[in-house]
Amino acid sequence: MDEFRYRYNAKLANDIERKWQEKWLRDGTFHAANPAGDLVGADGEHAGDKQPFFVMDMFPYPSGAGLHVGHPLGYIATDVIGRFQRMQGKNVLHALGYDAFGLPAEQYAMQTGEHPRDTTESNIKTMREQLKRLGLAHDERRSFATIDPSYVKWTQWIFLQLFNSYYDETYAKENGDIGSARPISELVEKYESSTLTLPEPYASDNNLGGKTWQNLTAKEQSDVLMLSRLAYISESPVNWAPGLGTVLANEEVTADGLSERGSFPVFKKELRQWSMRITEYAKRLTDGLDTIDWPEKIKTMQRNWIGESLGTSIKFCVLAPYEYDDPNDANTVPQVGEIEVYTTRADTLFGATFFAVAPDHEILTNVQDGRRQSIADYQAQAGKKSAVEKMQGEKTGVFSGLYALNPVTDMMLPIYAADYVLSDYGTGAIMAVPGGDQRDFDFAKKYDIDIIYTVSPAEGLGEIEGNAAYTGDGVVINSKSEHLDLNGLDVETAKNKMNEWLTSRQIGEVQTNYRLRDWLFSRQRYWGEPFPIVYDDEGVVHALPETLLPVELPDVPDYKPRTFDSDDADSAPETPLSRNKEWLETDLDLGDGVKHYRRDANTMPNWAGSCWYYLRYLDPNETEHVVDPKNDEYWLSPFHNETAGEAGGVDLYVGGQEHAVLHLLYARFWHMVLYDLGHVKSKEPFHKLFNQGYIEAYAYKDARGAYVPADEIMVVNVLGQRENRYSWNDVEVFEEYGKMGKSLKNAVTPDEMYEQYGADTFRLYEMSMGPLDISRPWNTRSVIGAERFLQRLWRNVIDENTGELLVKDTEPDAETLKAMHKTIHYVTVEMREMRPNTAIAKLIGLNNHITKLDVIPKKVAENLVLMLSPFAPHISEELWSRLGHEKSLAHENFPTYDAKYLVEDEIESVVQINGKIRAKLSVSPNITDDELEKKAFESTKVQEQIDGFEVVKVIVRAPKIISIVVKEKVQDW
């Protein structure tokens, strides 16, 4: 049994791994030096004069379920890249914190009946242990959780920054749309000095105490400011999910009107809630995408969500004819108001044949008495419809009796209330052009309204006419009146001409619209950050001063949310925090003596904590600033290293693509506000974003649909059938492919991998499975390949029986030297391009090469170990130390290659004849085209092939290829 005492196997791997993990921790090997504050390194403010490199994973959420092998994929990838960058001489910052507030933690706590803080903290502990065994090169001093009071303090502080700011459009314009969030005190000054008139209704309503700021009551002043604050309370229609017992942001509601979490029905309900004025940043959130290095797909998703569109806002006179009026003579009909619409196709105004407004549009208050009932009925009916019904059902509407006057044709167009028009987009009203819009077309068909086509494709409308709208490009037709003639123009030109006409008459204005809505920010949940906000007895809103932060969660008798029947649209939210009256009602001194206040009983959504955690990694213990300006500048400012862009930000952010429009949009918004207010120097939080794929797995179901353990499946290959069949306990089962999970009985845990193979093998296998951004199936059976590689490398360096060092300090032979330099070259390129799978293949190739040598030169072994170390750091450290090095290799330079060794003496050149490879020649890489051609035609094989044919063409690409085109000789008898 003493044989192979020193063989690299799971047991030895585990010993080595624990040893090095402890040593790294003890030595602070992966501590990243800050230029300022408590984490400055030995080199002080210069942080070693090294270029910074900040690599980051998406915040893990410590659920109680435990990890499977899919979870660490991204963490391993960032670790590999971080270690590689460190070996490129960078000061690498890599740490991991925990996102710990939010619904899943709360739900898990409810299942177990324990307090969310206890379950969350124990989950974090478990997850830390599981991840620790991976040997991730994290700076553990920089870890934290969003529930830590020292973290909550700054989350609340940022909230107050938003609360105490407003968006100043004039300032934005004068400063190139940058620096537009300004302190609310500047707005107060403007109102005080009457530089700015008060908003309606305050400006014109003398009953409210006059038109000046000074004679508004404190409550009124508070209400006025609330209209401008970036974090504000308003009474507005919000997404209420009775089954969840909380309101939700638009981003958390799916297209078919269900909550993203739990799939509960969501209803629009008028409620007083907190929102974030993200819409003010719509343009910058869109434009900023051009300055960052993100996957196009994610950028597209954000662009779509923000939904920028360039169009025209047009005002129309609204007429309400009585029965005795002549509806054809606009002059005789009384005007009751104006209606404004938004369109991206102003060129089609000649084709507008009716108007449609959202059922709750205010113009409908002008309908005549006889119509009121039918409008009210329709409004009630529309309110009950679910999103799906609206979308899939036939379009409906009801005529209002009102007409809009088309300014370009002087025609009176009937106005319908129709629920296919959304009240919260544009102006909630449209000019309907059935000839140019399929939705309007469907409606016009149903209600028998005229259809006028204003654009015709070059080949004519043909079958389209009367059957569908035409939305494509073409020539403008039917667009001429005494005011304007667009006929014959192309769409773009016609649009411009129409816009000019509308603008000159001051009835239209070119306008950019956004689909993005403000971000609903309050939740009726227990497990979240409390708002640092109190209300006095007059209802005036007060921000707590920084000295009173953090506001910690109180204990409540019951932290469960009050939920309702999921279809009970009439229910109203009740917050768990309101159950603790002692906490809720409080006496505070906010600077003008102790007074009674009531706290805000909502909590923040869990996005709050994940909106700024990257800043906390920079300065985890900072108490004076959200982040020390020096540290922020060093790590994040524009052009802080050779790959950082004009916007600055985290150098590499790796995570799944599921956060495309939630976390990633919110975080960008907060960052822009912090930038405007001067707290950070980067314009965007994340410079490069990379979406890793997922590890998936096969799962097996029996005939009843129950999952059976995937690792106990027998594969049955029936002879003559292409597809495999599967059985479990002699019962046929059926394969499906998808996620890995406990409930699917196909989960494999990292712990099993550590035990069977060790962390290095596990890491190496995950990195070699395939490209990082592609999802791939887990296959435990294949892991052995990674272990064999490490074992062979170990055996090349260490005698398995004696433990002696086998390498010798000899010069490598020419071939080995070449192989080594080529490997270094290739691996360096692949690491930069984030292709670990091919880099590993080349490392295996080099190891296979040296395995065949009698004596392994030390230099080659060392370089191989260094290159391997980002993937398998423990075995690499062990070999490195056995090779005679005292210091950790973590800060060694990555091997460099000498270009002279990349050149081959002889290479194989291919001769193609009519596209087929017919001969291979061994030639010098420096061979000229002429020489290669000559050599090719001298080859007997080539001569055999072209004998009897006429050479038509020869293409030579020395030294790799020569292509000869021949055709049959025309025999001239």
Add this chain to the structure above:
RNA sequence: GCGCAUGUGGUGAAAUGGUAGACACGCUAGGUUUAGGUCCUAGUGCUGGUUAACAGCGUGGGGGUUCAAGUCCCUUCAUGCGCACCA
């Protein structure tokens, strides 16, 4: 419905328009081991051919550009993802 991505051996996958299948799993044969496993060596896209030489075919299907296409273009099918009354 619209948009995007992806289709390569038995499997995971490689291939700046220039030798398709690197590397690995699996499989086959041989060797070491007094069992199995480990480990070592060789082979392994498919078809034909004697196990050889060699030939033909081959990157979802069809068509095109090119001396040359997995790669570029058109078209079509399948799968996945995203969006979906946004005027």
